[in-house]
Amino acid sequence: MSKRPKDNTVGPWAKEKLDALGAYLNYYTRRLKNQGHWLKGTVFLDAFAGPGLSPVRTQEAPATKGGLFGDDAEAEKVQVEFLKGSPRVALDIANPFTSYIFIDMDPERAADLHALEVEYGASRRIIVVEADANAAIEAWVAGGVDWRHHRAVAFLDPFGMQVPWSTIEKLAATRAIEVIINFPLGMAIQRLLVRSGEIPEGWQMSLNTFFGSPDWRELAYEEKNDLFGGKVTKVHDSSARLLEWYRGRLRKAFGHVSTARLIRNTRGNPLYYLIWAGPHRAGLTGAEHILSKGERVRNSPA
Numbered sequence: 625m626s627k628r629p630k631d632n633t634v635g636p637w638a639k640e641k642l643d644a645l646g647a648y649l650n651y652y653t654r655r656l657k658n659q660g661h662w663l664k665g666t667v668f669l670d671a672f673a674g675p676g677l678s679p680v681r682t683q684e685a686p687a688t689k690g691g692l693f694g695d696d697a698e699a700e701k702v703q704v705e706f707l708k709g710s711p712r713v714a715l716d717i718a719n720p721f722t723s724y725i726f727i728d729m730d731p732e733r734a735a736d737l738h739a740l741e742v743e744y745g746a747s748r749r750i751i752v753v754e755a756d757a758n759a760a761i762e763a764w765v766a767g768g769v770d771w772r773h774h775r776a777v778a779f780l781d782p783f784g785m786q787v788p789w790s791t792i793e794k795l796a797a798t799r800a801i802e803v804i805i806n807f808p809l810g811m812a813i814q815r816l817l818v819r820s821g822e823i824p825e826g827w828q829m830s831l832n833t834f835f836g837s838p839d840w841r842e843l844a845y846e847e848k849n850d851l852f853g854g855k856v857t858k859v860h861d862s863s864a865r866l867l868e869w870y871r872g873r874l875r876k877a878f879g880h881v882s883t884a885r886l887i888r889n890t891r892g893n894p895l896y897y898l899i900w901a902g903p904h905r906a907g908l909t910g911a912e913h914i915l916s917k918g919e920r921v922r923n924s925p926a
């Protein structure tokens with residue numbers, strides 16, 4: 625399930641996400657700068673790269689009352705600010721990566737990404753891939769990169785549940801890639817976990833694929849007995865349980881996982897969590913410093 629704004633705008637909360645991303649990428653490349661000869665290259669892979677620049681939905685103009693056709697159905701959006709998307713955030717850090725891979729399956733967005741190749745010229749090595757992110761990641765990790773001498777950060781920031789657990793496993797298996805993941809608990813997962821527990825089969829399959837296990841059901845629902853027999857109900861803390869379970873699975877796959885940073889929309893509703901996972905404690909130290917700054921679920925990192 626995914627929710628993509630039709631007008632290509634982003635919500636103001638995207639800034640919090642992108643600031644955290646920029647801070648971590650700066651930390652990462654600074655840390656790896658003087659590693660010596662063993663390190664032959666660093667890669668930033670943006671798997672759901674989006675456009676280079678997005679108008680921010682900053683405020684709503686008041687709806688006009690009583691016009692010829694009645695009240696305006698929708699308030700007009702006023703856009704007064706543009707936000708650099710994740711590709712530009714990564715390209716503009718002080719110590720750049722050796723190369724950048726930007727993936728987006730949308731042809732218009734891929735064209736925007738190609739424009740970055742021209743704009744940044746020889747100063748940055750950019751590869752644009754117009755394809756499904758999961759297929760492109762599979763090809764990349766299997767494609768002959770010498771992971772003993774290369775390090776990478778993969779940013780996985782889709783609109784919904786487009787990153788199956790099988791992709792996470794492939795990235796973790798390299799022991800050389802760190803991930804920063806948008807865990808879409810509010811904006812996608814909870815929408816499928818209906819109160820009654822009667823989840824359509826297609827949605828169940830999506831959840832199984834996303835989590836790589838059917839155990840989400842046991843975490844999100846319980847069976848209670850009343851006068852009329854057993855009844856399935858959703859547990860009140862399903863969000864916290866699913867988040868902790870997913871973090872635990874990331875820790876097992878990568879070795880280390882950060883605190884999850886909650887991103888809310890302007891109405892205060894939880895949208896998603898940003899989570900870092902990777903094979904090295906030094907990465908965790910930086911990620912923890914950055915991701916524990918916002919609102920978060922309190923948990924000990926490992």
Ligand SMILES: C[S@@+](CC[C@H](N)C(=O)[O-])C[C@H]1O[C@@H](n2cnc3c(N)ncnc32)[C@H](O)[C@@H]1O
Pocket residue numbers: 638642671672673674675708709710711727728729730733755756757758781782783786
């Ligand atoms: C949330 S936006 C990315 C925003 C961007 N990371 C940023 O912060 O500036 C998600 C992007 O993923 C792309 N997308 C959606 N499904 C995809 C898939 N399966 N493979 C590759 N790109 C996909 C969409 O076209 C969209 O541009």
